[in-house]
Every structure is written in structure tokens, then in C-alpha cells.
Amino acid sequence: MADDREPLEHVHRNRARWDVEATNYVTGGERSWAREEPAWGVWRVAESQLHVLPENLAGKSAIELGCGTAYVSSWLARRGARVVGIDVSMAQLATARRLQRRHGFEFPLIHGDAEAVPCRDGGFDLAISEYGACLWANPDRWLPEAARLLRRGGELIFLVNSSLHTLCVPAEDEVPATDRLLRPAFGMFRVEWPNDPGVEFHLSHGDWIRRLRASGFEIEDLIEVRPPETATTSYAYVSLEWSRQWPAEEIWRARRR
Secondary structure (H helix, E strand, O other): OOOOOOOOHHHHHHHHHHHHHHHHHHHHHHHHHOOOOOEEOOOOEEHHHHOOOOOOOOOOEEEEEOOOOOHHHHHHHHOOOEEEEEEOOHHHHHHHHHHHHHHOOOOOEEEOOOOOOOOOOOOEEEEEEEOOHHHHOOHHHHHHHHHHHEEEEEEEEEEEEOHHHHHHOOOOOOOOOOOOOOOOOOOOOEEOOOOOOOOEEOOOHHHHHHHHHHOOEEEEEEEEEOOOOOOOOOOOOOOHHHHHHOOOEEEEEEEEO
16 A cells, blocks of 8 residues: 555645536536447547557456546446546546446545555556546656556556647647647646646656656557547647647556566
């Protein structure tokens, strides 16, 4: 089990942010729970195109780090995995529990911090995050924690904004990424947007690679997501034209040594 560490300042800020924002994600959570086939990221690209999930999840133990409404956890449970979800926001977990009852799935949901998870060492075959801990938690803390939670040979999968998108998106709300670099790549780490009370973490590819390897992972794949021509999104920070030319999202796959 992780050390009894007090959550850091960014954890408190993100908890407060998501307790307020949770109501805006109820409809999306309901829609994602109801999907027969998973659809990933802001463009909802089909699992049949991206092949994110391991082929055989029956009987496997999995944890979703920063689960929000836990729709990813529901996809894993439908495929026979024994799932645990953890999230900092009690309001998000309240939606997740309601959707569990609606769809007839029961799996543990922990109100806690993905940087210090109250689960035993080596208890999971898979750790997964879609815009959860991989965006809102400090990678110097959540990556070693993910490694601790996984058995030897266990898999880590996470989907996050691409490094290139982070360099090209304006700081103003509702303004899509441009074809210009707007901030330096060197030193990219903690990001605080002007009108957002939360704290995000964005890394260059080199920094992701170094941190993953230092935490005990071997990198197996980096999927740069290209949405289909018919894709739509409700998020204003990126356009389809941009995402068809450059990756706005990326999926990392790594395995614990």
C-alpha cells in the first residue's frame, strides 16, 4: 500500500474543480456507459479502429486511475475484468454509482488520490486512464504509483492530449489549436490555464519516456489518434481539420518490468 501521504496543493485544487464541473459531465457519462463499443477521446474514435483494450480481460484485475463517471471501468467490467475505480471528486463518483445501479454493475469506487492509492502492491494486471490521472496528477507521483499497483508484466494504458496540441492551443477558452507553436516545449510540465482553477500536467515525449522508464516500465506503443472524417466533438479547443493533420490526442502503452 502506498505511503500515507497528504495530498498536495494541486490535488485539492483539482478535487474542488471537478466537484463543481461534475454536473457538466453527467450526460457524457450516461452516453459512454450505454455504448456497446468503447469510443475513445474527444473525437470518440471506435475501439475497433484503435484497439486500446487488451484482447482478453476475463478474470483480469484492473484499476482506472482518475475514473470520473467510471465509464471506462464499465467497459472493462463488461469484458469480464475485476475493476476498481479511484477519483478525487465525490460528485463524479456519485454519478458513477448511479450509473452502476442503472446498468447493473457493481465494482469498488474509491474516493481518493491516484498519487497515493489505498490498494496493495502488485494487485492489478492493468492500470488505465483516459484524461484522468494522466492529465490531472503529477507524473512524478502517479507513474511510480501505477508501477507499484501492477504485477510484473502488467500493462499501463493512458490517453491524453498530445504534446503537439499543448504547444499549439491558445490559453484563451473556446479557441482551437492553431498551426503555430505558442509556448516552449522545453520545461513543459505543470500547466495552469488563465480561466481554469485546476492544474494540468503536460510532458514532452522525451519526458514521458524518461519518467516511464524510471518508474519501471517498458514502452510498447504510442498511438497518435487520427479521427475519421465524420468525427464530431463538443470540445472547442481543437478542430477536426487540425486533428486530421496533426495528432490532438495520444495513447501510451507500457508494461511493468
